[in-house]
Structures are given as structure tokens and as C-alpha cells.
Amino acid sequence: MSRPEIEVRALHKSFGDNEVLRGIDLEIGRGEVVCVIGPSGSGKSTLLRCVNLLEEPSKGQVFVGGTEVTDPDVDIDAVRRRIGMVFQQFNLFPHLSVTENLTLPQRRVLGRDKAEAARVAAENLARVGLSEKADAYPASLSGGQQQRVAIARALAMGPRVMLFDEPTSALDPELVGDVLAVMRGLAEDGMTMMVVTHEMTFAREVADRVVFMDGGVIVEDGSPGQVIGSPRHERTRHFLSRLL
Numbered sequence: 168m169s170r171p172e173i174e175v176r177a178l179h180k181s182f183g184d185n186e187v188l189r190g191i192d193l194e195i196g197r198g199e200v201v202c203v204i205g206p207s208g209s210g211k212s213t214l215l216r217c218v219n220l221l222e223e224p225s226k227g228q229v230f231v232g233g234t235e236v237t238d239p240d241v242d243i244d245a246v247r248r249r250i251g252m253v254f255q256q257f258n259l260f261p262h263l264s265v266t267e268n269l270t271l272p273q274r275r276v277l278g279r280d281k282a283e284a285a286r287v288a289a290e291n292l293a294r295v296g297l298s299e300k301a302d303a304y305p306a307s308l309s310g311g312q313q314q315r316v317a318i319a320r321a322l323a324m325g326p327r328v329m330l331f332d333e334p335t336s337a338l339d340p341e342l343v344g345d346v347l348a349v350m351r352g353l354a355e356d357g358m359t360m361m362v363v364t365h366e367m368t369f370a371r372e373v374a375d376r377v378v379f380m381d382g383g384v385i386v387e388d389g390s391p392g393q394v395i396g397s398p399r400h401e402r403t404r405h406f407l408s409r410l411l
């Protein structure tokens with residue numbers, strides 16, 4: 168058995184007196200898609216942010232691709248290069264074209280030359296179905312298209328794992344489907360993915376596992392059919408009933 172791509176062990180995170188993560192244990196295998204669901208404030212974003220060290224854990228360990236990212240001596244830039252992150256807000260550079268949004272980080276962070284960065288940009292724009300927008304500026308794109316550019320930008324860095332924090336929550340309902348279709352394609356291509364989402368249809372159809380968090384702990388972790396279809400815990404049932 169090879170090691171999981173993402174391993175979280177006894178992870179705690181406090182902000183001052185507020186203990187937001189209270190002992191999280193989670194393993195995500197290579198090519199596995201795990202959806203994280205749970206009420207607002209339950210610590211979902213903090214958990215994702217601890218995986219790529221946007222937040223420093225208070226206690227516990229995180230491994231990505233077998234490397235302990237919580238090791239004080241770790242090369243944090245090398246860690247982040249392996250982890251693609253997509254946020255609710257797309258965070259594109261507004262003054263750069265779509266292609267430039269994809270090439271700049273490759274050149275700055277990975278040191279790729281112009282031609283190589285452009286080739287990888289084109290490949291990943293095609294992957295998200297936006298080749299024809301290569302020269303457009305973010306402001307001229309719909310929210311769904313901007314989010315697909317943000318996904319392509321993350322993919323262009325060649326990550327081992329992709330983290331998504333409510334990638335469709337800021338979108339008009341009619342634009343959600345295109346973004347989820349891109350994510351579904353990534354999952355089918357074997358990308359390891361951790362996805363915080365309220366899209367239960369996506370979780371049910373695409374996730375290998377669903378994790379329900381509440382109050383900084385994992386309450387349930389199982390197949391979508393089990394966690395969404397027949398939750399064991401009252402807290403999970405209560406959360407799911409409010410989504411319908």
C-alpha cells in the first residue's frame with residue numbers, strides 16, 4: 168500500500184481562545200475525491216488552509232505526498248507548488264489577460280520559460296473549455312468562466328492534489344454546472360481532490376467519500392451513499408435536512 172496523498176493527524180487549530188479544529192484525522196488516497204460538508208463555522212476552510220499551510224496548525228501533523236508539511240524545516244514554497252487551491256472568490260489578476268494569469272505564476276514560481284509556460288497555459292485552458300478566451304481579460308468573463316480560469320491556473324502548476332473551498336458558492340445558479348463539469352472531469356482523470364461544497368448532487372455522484380464536519384470535528388466519514396443517503400448521526404441528519 169502506498170501512502171495516502173493527504174494525511175491529517177490529530178490536527179488542532181485555535182485562533183486565540185477559539186479552538187476551531189479539535190482533533191482532525193483524515194486520509195485521502197491517491198486519486199480519491201473527498202467532499203467536506205458541514206455548517207458554516209464548522210472549520211472546513213480552516214482545515215483546507217492548514218493542509219497547504221495558509222494557516223499554521225496549533226497541534227498535529229499534515230502530510231502531502233508523504234512529506235510532512237508541518238515539519239518546521241519544510242520548504243513551504245515547495246509544499247505549496249504541489250497543492251492547487253481554488254477559492255470561492257476567483258482571485259484572478261484583473262490587469263492580466265487569461266493567458267497571462269496562467270503564465271505568470273509558472274514563470275515566477277516554477278521558473279518556466281515563456282514558451283513552455285504558454286504551452287502549458289494553452290493545454291490547461293483547453294482542459295477547462297476556454298481556449299477561445301486566451302486573450303480576454305477577467306472582467307469580460309462570467310463568474311463561471313473566471314472560476315474555470317482559476318482552476319486552469321492552479322492546474323498549470325502541475326499540482327499533486329487540488330483543494331477547492333466552495334468553488335461554486337459565489338456563482339449564479341446557471342453558471343454552477345460548467346464549473347462542476349470541469350471538476351468532474353478532473354476527478355475522472357484521477358486527480359486527488361478535497362472539495363468543500365454544498366453541492367450535494369456533486370458530492371453524491373463524484374465523491375469517493377463524504378466527510379461531515381461540525382464544531383471542529385469530523386462527525387461522519389464514509390461513502391456518499393452512507394453519509395448523505397443514510398447518515399448515522401443526528402447532527403448530520405439535521406444539517407442535511409436544512410439543505411433540502
Ligand code: ADP
Nearest residue numbers: 182185187205206207208209210211212213214
Ligand atoms: P467554515 O469554512 O466551515 O465556515 P471556518 O474554518 O471559516 O469555517 O471558520 C471556523 C471558525 O474559525 C469560525 O468561528 C471563524 O470565525 C474562525 N476563524 C476562521 N479564520 C479565522 C481567523 N483568521 N482569525 C480568527 N478566527 C478565524
Ligand code: MG
Nearest residue numbers: 211212213332
Ligand atoms: Mg468556509
